[in-house]
Amino acid sequence: MRNVLTLLLPLLLAFLPVPGSPEPAPVLQQKPAAAPPPPGTIAPTILAPLEGVAKELAKGGREREMKDLLRALEKLGLAKPSLEKLDKTCKDELAKTKKVKDAFPDGAKALRNAAKQLIVVLNGVTDEEEKKTLARRILMLDGENAEAHAALDHVKVGKSWVAKEFEELRKRRGEILTKVMESKTLDVPVETGETDDEIILKTCGTKATFARRGRIELHSNFSKEKTERILRESLRAWTLSGWLRTGKWTVWLEPTVIPSRTVWVLLDSREKYKKLGDELAASGGMTEEAKQAWDRPNTFMGNFHTAQGINVALAQIESDVQTQLLIWACGMREGVPTPISAGHLNWVALSCFGCTLPNLIYKEEKGAGFGDTHVAGEELREREELLRMAKAGIAGSRTWMRYLAERGEDPAFARSFVEAIGAISGNDLHKCTSIVDFLQEANLLGSAYKLLCQNSKGRTIEQYNAALGMTVGDLESKWKDWLLGSLPGIAERIDKENLNAWPKEALEILAYMNEIREKTFKDKIQGVWKLKFDPELSEQCALHAHYLTLHPEQKKWPDAHEEYADKEAYTTEGHWAGTHSVIVWREGGEGMTFEEGIDVWMGSFYHRLPLTDPGVMRLGWGAEGEFQVMDMSSLAAPYDKPFIVVYPYENQTGVPTAFIGNEFPDPVPNGPPGSFSEAGVFGYPITIQTNPTDERNETVDISMKLYEGKDGKKEVECHFSSPAKPSNPEIAPVGAWCLIPKEPLRAKTEYKVVAEWIMGGRTSQTSAGKHMEWTFKTN
Incomplete structure (x- = not known):
């Protein structure tokens, strides 16, 4: 031990001050101060409470709001491991849900509190584009946050927030929709x-x-x-x-x-x-x-x-x-105006015919203009669903572009500066269509197209800058503001009971429709065919049902499907629903249950077809008084796999004996225009829906006969409608054939249907069908 002390002493002495020398000033060592977080940094503590809200939404069956909140958390910077764990937990909870919960007031309060804290972050951001981006993300949580709207230069018009410059565009949208309807008649x-x-x-x-x-x-x-x-x-x-x-x-x-x-x-x-x-x-x-x-x-x-x-x-x-x-017929120019020409023609085709421009191939797996974003699982299924809808109508195209724009995946408009219309396809075509949609509402399409046709000098982008009166970059920014607009935030959608978006019987309606489709599609349809309930479509349906209660004089075709801008309760959203929905009411002003309403549609010809169409993906529902409105057309797309659907389906029992209700338009016009006489006069309709062409791309034609009894000896006299020879020459549903017995069927009786596929005058050997027989029994 002594040796140890001896060795340590010189070391200790070395650190002692030398006698008589000045003592050095003490030096205080401090850790360097942490650098302040850069402007726009969001503290994890702001987002943490929202994870619990996402889980509650999942438990309450609010799938769309749950997904929107998860997407908002991703954009707001929630750590990836936390986000992935939360995503899995939410999906597990959602799978257990048996009933949708309508209101989450505590969740709405948490979202609004988070939005207020994010406004503090917003105020520290100096870059204008970054500020606008964060403001949009705040509005995903709380769509009524005034500070976030102010950052985007939004104003309140009635109950809605819109960009100040887009106030007049709302009115123009209603004018355009009215003209679309006028064109159809x-x-x-x-x-x-x-x-x-x-x-x-x-x-x-x-x-x-x-x-x-x-x-x-x-x-x-x-x-x-x-x-x-x-x-x-x-x-x-x-x-x-x-x-x-x-x-x-x-x-x-x-x-x-x-x-x-x-x-x-x-x-x-x-x-x-x-x-x-x-x-x-x-x-x-x-x-x-x-x-x-x-x-x-x-x-x-x-x-x-x-x-x-x-x-x-x-x-x-x-x-x-x-x-x-x-x-x-339009003769629109190619060359410099090509993207405008392609977008406009596609918009008209989607609005009038429900299809995109011809000869354009959509195969996402091979690119085909759809970009190279790689996704998997649930998101891939959602993208495929939205992509199908994009090809079916202007509403689906808007939904698809909004989906891409929210994720920053929409292609640049300048990518479509090509010589020929046929060179624009996929997402580029939908982007051109959406740009034209904006220009039409802004009343800029005609002047821009005219100038582009007249001016052939200079670079294409410079010609567009001159024709539009703004740079292409400014156009992109305005278009995105217009497209994404001011949709309701998650807080508004979950705060209070909203019977328009989520009527109390929402899941019951969905279950009833999917039960009908499951029995009808059994062993007939591959892939995704189950319907989803769409709250936005439902709100629009409710608006149209309300409009009809105020204007009972429109209880006729096509008036019941329209709204007139000079009448009380007119809205562009309700007008859209009217033009894309099946509608039913009971004469005498009495209401009916949703089952009764659906059964009336199923007991008709034209109104049954969308209900048993495997291409329909989402439904909207609204009812008020005697009126029921169901949108089965806005979010639908052609089912492109071979299929055949018959109704009544094979071995169905309890089939009604007579045509239910009076159908507008009249499937068998036999009186003055506007008259009808189906209810109780004709028998229950029998329909076949299938691909309009077979696997050899030959036009499908089918002959049908109905027999009383299994033996097929006594033929039942029927009216017959086909795409080639429709029973009402004004209306020829694609891929739909129908027998309408000229008298009600007999009760508690078995009937046999025989169908022959014909092509070019001879029996067609197709995979979908060549000769079919099936039976059903009346109630």
């Missing part, structure tokens, strides 16, 4: 008859039917009614397009003197169409440009020009050829 007289056509005679061995107006004439190998309908609907859409571009509402002219007509030959057989095209390409009967495209490998052309200047088109699906005719 516009009187466009069309001359029809039979004529000799060299191509039809050579290809089909028959005389052609014709439909003509002014300088356009259609020749076809199918019925006069169908040919007339194709031309009339195309020219109605042309009138709408002209009004949007010029402000003039003009019917296609029928001049006294017509020096020449443009002739379109329409064939409904793919086999005959391809054979004709091959022959003309080989013999020099096509234009050189058409021949080069026809001979291109792995390419199929939906129409071509002959050397004599005749347009030949495959017309299996009416909307496809109507869109081709629309493109021709």
Whole structure:
């Protein structure tokens, strides 16, 4: 021990002050002060309470709000491990839910408190774009936060917040919707008859039917009614397009003197169409440009020009050829105006025909303009669902673009600065469509298009800057503000009871509809077909039901589906619901249960079809007084797998004996216009829904017969409707066939249905069906 002390002593002495020397000043060592967090940094303590709100939403069955909150937390910077753990917990809780909870006032309070704390963060942000981004994220939580709206220069109009510059656009949206509806009933007289056509005679061995107006004439190998309908609907859409571009509402002219007509030959057989095209390409009967495209490998052309200047088109699906005719009739320029032309034509096609521009291929797995974002699992299924909806109508297209814009995945508008309309597809086409949607509401489309057509000098982007009166970058910013707008925040959606968005019987309605579809689709449909309940559509349906209670004089077709801007309770949202919904009321002013309302639709022809359409993905529901409104069209898309759906379904029992209710429009018009006489007069309708073309892309046609008894000896006399020969010439549902017995069926009786698939006059061997028999029994 002594040695140790001896060794330590010199070391201790070394640190003692030398006698007589000044003592050095003490040096205080402190840790360096932590750098202040950069502006816009969000403390985890602000977000922590919201994790509990997300879990409560999951337990309460509020799937959409739960997903929106998870997305908001991701954007607000919740740590990835915490977010992934929360996501899994929420999905597990959601899977256990049996009933939807309507209101979460404590959750709404927590969201608003978090928004207030985030405003403090917002006030510290100096970069204007970063400030706007954070403001939008705050509004995802609390859509009524005035400070966040102020950061975005929003003003309150009535009960809604809108960007100050978009106040007038709201009014314009209502005007556009009114004109869309006017176009659907516009009187466009069309001359029809039979004529000799060299191509039809050579290809089909028959005389052609014709439909003509002014300088356009259609020749076809199918019925006069169908040919007339194709031309009339195309020219109605042309009138709408002209009004949007010029402000003039003009019917296609029928001049006294017509020096020449443009002739379109329409064939409904793919086999005959391809054979004709091959022959003309080989013999020099096509234009050189058409021949080069026809001979291109792995390419199929939906129409071509002959050397004599005749347009030949495959017309299996009416909307496809109507869109081709629309493109021709509008004559919109390519080159510099291409993105505007493509976006506008696609908008009109989606609004009038429910389809996108023809000859555009959508295959997300191969890119096809849809970008390279890789997602998996639940989000992939959501993206696929929204992508399907985008191709079905303008509402679906808007929903899809909003989904991409919220995630910053929308393509730049400048990507579509190409020479040809056909070069724009996928997300680029939907972006152009959405940009045009904005320009139409801003009343800028006509002037911008005109200037782009007139000016051919300078770089394309400079021409757009001049034509729009703003830079393309400013256009993108305004478009995004307009598209994302001021949607209700999660707090508003969960705070108080909202019977419009979530009626008390919401899940019961959904369960009842899915039960019908499950029994009908059993062993018939692959993939996702179950409906989801959509609260936004439901709010719109409730608005239209309320409007109808104030205006009972509109209880007729098509008035019941419309709203008039000069009448009390008019809203653009309610108007939209009216034009996309099935509607029912009970004469005498009495209400009915939702089951009774759905049963009435199922007991009709036209109104049954959307309910048993496997392409419908979401429904909206609203009811008030005697009126029930169900939107089964806004968020639907063609089901592209082979399918066949019959109703009554095979071995169904308890089938009603008679047609339920009086249907507008009349499926069997046998009286003066506007009259009806189905209820109790006709038997219960029998329908088949299937793909309009078979796996060889030949047009499907079906014959149907109904027999009393299993033995099939006693045929029941029926009215018959098919796409080729509809029972009401004004309405020809695609892919739908219907038998309507001329008298009510017998009670407690078994019936047998026999259906034959026919193509070109012979039995068609298809995967969907070739010969079908099934039975059902009445109650």
